[in-house]
Amino acid sequence: TCGGPQSNHARATAVAAAKLGLKSHLVLRNSVAAQMEGNAFLSRLVGAEVTNVSAEEYMRIDEVMQRIADEAREQGHKPYVIPEGGSNELGVLGYVKAVEETLAQLKRSKTKVHHVFVAVGSGGTYAGLLLGKHLFDFSAEIHGINVCDSASYFEGRILRLLKETKKRFGLEVSFTKKDLHILDGYVGKGYGLSSQEEIDLIKTIARTEGVVLDPVYTGKAMLGMVDQIRQGRFKAGETLLFFHTGGIYGLFPKRSLFF
Ligand SMILES: Cc1ncc(COP(=O)(O)O)c(C=O)c1O
Incomplete structure (x- = not known):
């Protein structure tokens, strides 16, 4: 699989592969300074083979991974290529399952959630x-905060992904742009780059809630949610649920921004 030098998905894949006794090969967008920190360190620790590619080569990442897979096949291995972020029809099922689990927890705690971030x-x-919302009849509205690119880019990408998932598993669902709520405006300085406001919020949440967010994904998403609350987007009595998707190893290469 592939990702940026601090890819959480690539690290998680390498860890899962180690557990299952499989070899992992990660193709990471080159970044020498970050090479042995956080996720990059952990991926190597669990035995992943890492190929660094330039940002230019990364634009053709699917071809690059296919080439590596062909070489592995020639050597007698049975390669399985996972796209960036694990975002394919099969990967989608992970968070379908998360909805099922969340609903069970909400039922146990008798909590009604109106908005998910x-x-x-x-x-x-x-x-x-x-x-998952549609399959399990979850009434909450799902809000996504894009941490790179734009809302319209992700609307297209997510609708395509949902279409492929529907086809692969023969599901009776269909989605249009109106079903998606992607909130633009929180990319900040850019993918993987942190503003002072984001750093300050990560510190505040850590110190007031004991919840550690990451600078690349959940920190930006939390800023988006907090900003929406400040703008008065929700009614009194509505409950918001923030999905902490992990990624805290990405904090370590950024420690100098905090103190
Ligand atoms: C910690 C973390 N949260 C959220 C995301 C976003 O998930 P997705 O790539 O499925 O949009 C990612 C990866 O991209 C991630 O590493």
Whole structure:
């Protein structure tokens, strides 16, 4: 699979592969300074083979991964290529399952949730939550905060992904742009780049809630949710649920921004 130098998905894939006794090969967008920190360190620790590619080569990442897979096949291995972020029809099912689990927890705690917030980086998480909402009759509105690109880019990507998932699993669902709620405006300085406001919010949430957010995804998404609350977008008595999607190892290469 592939990702940026601090890809959480790539690290999680490498960890899962180690557990299952599989070899993992990660193709990471080159970044020498971040190479052995946080996720990049952990991926290597669990035995992933890492190929660094330039940002230019990364534009053709699917071809690059296919080439590596062909080489592995020639050597007698059985490669399985996972796209960026694990965002394919199968990956979507992860967050369909998360909706099922969430609903069971909400039922146990007799809590009604009106709005869900989540970070959007390659679209699979949001697609899974939306599909899960429909399959399990979850009434909450799902809001995605894009941490890169734009809302319209992700609307297209998520609708495509949902269409492929529907086809692969023969589902009787269909979605249009109107079903999606992607909130633009919180990319800040850009993908993987942090503003002072984001850093300050991560510190505040850590110190007031004991919840550690990451600078690339959940920090930006939390800022989006807090900003929407400040703008008075919700009615009194409505409950908001923030999905913490992980990623805290991405904090370590950024420690100098905090203190
Ligand atoms: C910690 C974390 N949260 C959220 C996301 C966004 O998920 P997706 O790529 O499925 O949109 C990612 C990855 O992109 C991530 O690493």
